[in-house]
Amino acid sequence: TPDSYSVSDNLRNDTYFSNFEGGVGADLSYENHPITINMYIPYTFHSNRLHQKAQGQDLNQKDLSLEVESRVLWDISPHMTWTSHYNLSHSYPTVSTLYGGYIISDYRTLSRYNANLQPGKSHYADTKLEYKNAMAMFFSNVEASYDISYPHVLYGYTMNGIYSTITTSKTDKNSESYSIKAYASKGFYWKSLNFSLTGIWNKSR
Numbered sequence: 403t404p405d406s407y408s409v410s411d412n413l414r415n416d417t418y419f420s421n422f423e424g425g426v427g428a429d430l431s432y433e434n435h436p437i438t439i440n441m442y443i444p445y446t447f448h449s450n451r452l453h454q455k456a457q458g459q460d461l462n463q464k465d466l467s468l469e470v471e472s473r474v475l476w477d478i479s480p481h482m483t484w485t486s487h488y489n490l491s492h493s494y495p496t497v498s499t500l501y502g503g504y505i506i507s508d509y510r511t512l513s514r515y516n517a518n519l520q521p522g523k524s525h526y527a528d529t530k531l532e533y534k535n536a537m538a539m540f541f542s543n544v545e546a547s548y549d550i551s552y553p554h555v556l557y558g559y560t561m562n563g564i565y566s567t568i569t570t571s572k573t574d575k576n577s578e579s580y581s582i583k584a585y586a587s588k589g590f591y592w593k594s595l596n597f598s599l600t601g602i603w604n605k606s607r
Contacts, residue, residue: 539589
């Protein structure tokens, strides 16, 4: 098994990692004042292979991913604008988090990864209402955002003297974060005074 090889094999560097991506995408746009919409939708095939001879490990991961990047802009009035974004993205591991042989992680620790090729997925959306009046020297905006991530893999540590193994475990859990921001600024000609107020609220789980 991958955990039964000798310490001398642990220290060997004999890793091969390949990544292939190919696909198609649609770039869509619509503009009819006061509304502008832009959207990019790539559909991608991913093929990852990890071969570690010393550890007797050979992993393959193939999948198709659909991603979305979109933006909507609405000029409500000469002074007020509303914008909104939405992103759907996937993340894939790199060789730096897959290497199964021990490497120096600090001056007295050798670490290796228990590799997992499972990709992660995240959704992000935000919306913003902005008001600008340069003549009145008044500016304000309100912004809200939401993010939810599905890592599919959790990382942990096991220690054995100077050796540490970064283990992986599949999960169906997710993490969420919410944020609301508000800002207002008012300038005055007298003494070039400027007053501003900012408020932020965040929540994660």
